[in-house]
Amino acid sequence: MRLHQADPLDMSHQPKLATVHYRQQLRDLGYRCTRPREAVLCTLLETDRPMTASEVFDRIQQDCTRIDLATVYRNLHMLLDLGLVMQLSFAHESQFRYAWSERRGHAQYVGCVQCGEIVSLPVPSLRRLKQFIRNKTGFLVNLQSFELSGLCPDCQ
């Protein structure tokens, strides 16, 4: 494993370590590996917190990589279609957030309606809840994306 040493003003011109694995995967699927696309992928991969499109956009700009918001949205949707990211919606937030979906086991989140902090929920299994809902309503719920809102310890 080699360390990636980059010019701080030019960080994302080189593919980041984490993305290397996905470059081939994308190519195999017939997608091209462009700088903006990798920047989006990278950003999501490097960030724990589910991000809004404009947060992704801002982060990429900070790295001095030019990108357009529309491109961020387009790539987010491409990754969504591929199942590589998931789209989350928290109560009281009027925009979507996106998170890398390979982080199984902590794909559930709780967000604070006051300060906006978001933490992942280490729920080992919500199988019982799922089964309960299945029995009562017949719905097959997707607890893969499971967002709750409340107050974080600081804001209570």
Next chain:
Amino acid sequence: MRLHQADPLDMSHQPKLATVHYRQQLRDLGYRCTRPREAVLCTLLETDRPMTASEVFDRIQQDCTRIDLATVYRNLHMLLDLGLVMQLSFAHESQFRYAWSERRGHAQYVGCVQCGEIVSLPVPSLRRLKQFIRNKTGFLVNLQSFELSGLCPDCQ
């Protein structure tokens, strides 16, 4: 209990039974009882399914009551501030829904991402889930509004 018989083309010119109780409540709080305001209140009160602002708007228009979308939003927020309605957000939906909040015991919903059907969840108590989250994250979650998404029986 008397049945409310109304001209189908002129339904909401008379206050509906269900709202009579709230008219005084609003006045006591210093709010005026206007026709548009009552129409919003009524609509929410009469509908089981959580509605978007424009669904409320459409429904009111159908009753031949003129109203402006902005007025719907303003009243929805007023009712929200009073705690009379709650704001819900379902995954994959890019707009809020509003539901009368006095319907305790079925304030939890499951929506179908395919056909849009929404059913309420007769969860007797999610106290255990709440406690679990409290222990793990310190967050005090609001399960009062609790929206899940999945596939309804028909769409599976």
Next chain:
DNA sequence: TTCCTTGCAAATACTTTGCAGACTG
């Protein structure tokens, strides 16, 4: 008569789309 509410119109926020040029493979 007071002043809260409304309708209308315009503004804002988030997201999507069309198109011509740029870039990947």
Next chain:
DNA sequence: CAGTCTGCAAAGTATTTGCAAGGAA
């Protein structure tokens, strides 16, 4: 070189706001 992808600009959708006229108490 072919076809995908991007930036830019404009459109679309959801929601909010300013303001003068209208209506409730």
